[in-house]
Amino acid sequence: QVQLQESGPGLVKPSETLSLTCTVSGGSISSYYWSWIRQPPGKGLEWIGHIYDSGRTDYNPSLKSRLTISVDTSNNHFSLWLNSVSAADTAVYYCAREKAGYNSYYYYMDVWGKGTTVTVSS
Amino acid sequence: DIQMTQSPSSLSASVGDRVTITCRASESIGSYLNWYQQRPGKAPKLLIYAASSLQSGVPSRFSGSGSGTDFTLTISILQPEDFATYYCQQSYGTPRTFGQGTKVEIK
Numbered sequence: 132q133v134q135l136q137e138s139g140p141g142l143v144k145p146s147e148t149l150s151l152t153c154t155v156s157g158g159s160i161s162s163y164y165w166s167w168i169r170q171p172p173g174k175g176l177e178w179i180g181h182i183y184d185s186g187r188t189d190y191n192p193s194l195k196s197r198l199t200i201s202v203d204t205s206n207n208h209f210s211l212w213l214n215s216v217s218a219a220d221t222a223v224y225y226c227a228r229e230k231a232g233y234n235s236y237y238y239y240m241d242v243w244g245k246g247t248t249v250t251v252s253s
Numbered sequence: 254d255i256q257m258t259q260s261p262s263s264l265s266a267s268v269g270d271r272v273t274i275t276c277r278a279s280e281s282i283g284s285y286l287n288w289y290q291q292r293p294g295k296a297p298k299l300l301i302y303a304a305s306s307l308q309s310g311v312p313s314r315f316s317g318s319g320s321g322t323d324f325t326l327t328i329s330i331l332q333p334e335d336f337a338t339y340y341c342q343q344s345y346g347t348p349r350t351f352g353q354g355t356k357v358e359i360k
Contacts, residue, residue, distance in 0.1 A: 175351060175354045177351070178348050181347075181349075189348070232302060235303065237285060237344065239302035240287070240342075243296040244296065
């Protein structure tokens, strides 16, 4: 059974770079999209972006200028870097697997990590 | 971006009730619509994909319907463990977007 685990600093200073890694265990990183989603305290879900195993990415335009997502297929993990952070980036960050149904293009996020809280504060 | 709007934002219901949550897309998205359940302090859990397909392991009291711009999530007989927040999400295009959530509370 595929499991995802987020890791990274829980506290980041304003204007610095937030860096998180999602480790995939129990399955291959190949042939799926791998996504980052965040949830500010008391608010809803915001899609950050995703990456395919080939390295193809799609980013949320609201974050694109500050965002990089990469994948390491050899070590079965993918990572997020968000630079120039501010208090508005304080959130629980989730990683998730996005797959398509059998023989279709209907994509959905079927496996999620538990989430990691990142606070931006000096 | 495709905007997703859920209604209501919250509702109160009793165990055994039938509950319906609606989701409207700002443009036609075919059946590229997913539903998730999120309990407090937990990650979202996929319930329904492709508007009406039940994810493996999800109880059959959950069902989804709709296409184009209007979608519905129905819980046929509300159980205690169903008190949670529900989100719709479109996968028609990027950026993927979520509805603002519907919180189902105990009456």
